[in-house]
Each structure stands twice: as C-alpha cells, then as structure tokens.
Amino acid sequence: MPAPLPLTELPPFRxxxxxxxxxxxxxxxxxxxxxRKWYPTRPVIxxxxxxRRLLSAYREARANFLxxxxxxxxxxxxxxxxxxxxxxxxxxxxx
Numbered sequence: 614m615p616a617p618l619p620l621t622e623l624p625p626f627r628x629x630x631x632x633x634x635x636x637x638x639x640x641x642x643x644x645x646x647x648x649r650k651w652y653p654t655r656p657v658i659x660x661x662x663x664x665r666r667l668l669s670a671y672r673e674a675r676a677n678f679l680x681x682x683x684x685x686x687x688x689x690x691x692x693x694x695x696x697x698x699x700x701x702x703x704x705x706x707x708x
Contacts, residue, residue, distance in 0.1 A: 626682060630674040633666050640678045676702060
C-alpha cells in the first residue's frame, strides 16, 4: 500500500453541497486545513426541529466529503467539532 499523502501535497479539494431550507455549504481542504463557507449566509433557524434537520444533513455531508478526502490521502481523518463530538472517518477502498 502506498504511503499516505500529507495535506501539503494534496491538491485543493472542494465541494458545494445543497442542504435543507435552501442553504448550501462549501467544504474545502488544502494545505491550510479544512474550511467551510455557507450560502447564501450562515444559517439562522429558530425551529428546533428544522435546526436538527439541517445539522444532521450538514454532518452527513461533512462525513461524505471527508471520506473522499481520506480516500485521496490514503489514511484516516479525525474531526473534532466545536460541540465536543469527535468523529473518525475511514477511507473507502480504492479500486
């Protein structure tokens, strides 16, 4: 198995994903790490049910994006978010 690529050697990778309630998020990873940008703006949702739905879709989109990054790197990616959750994202098997 080839050695994993360090982030400094990975070409910039980005993806824009549609989320519920008309929002979109763009994830990008490169030599400076992971970033996100919201469209049209950062969500402000008052309904708890709608907020949970958006957050669930956001986490799923982030996991899918990072799974593709992990596959490109050839190694595991660990995510620690601001709410204290830590996720370990394993790469998919390359064909």
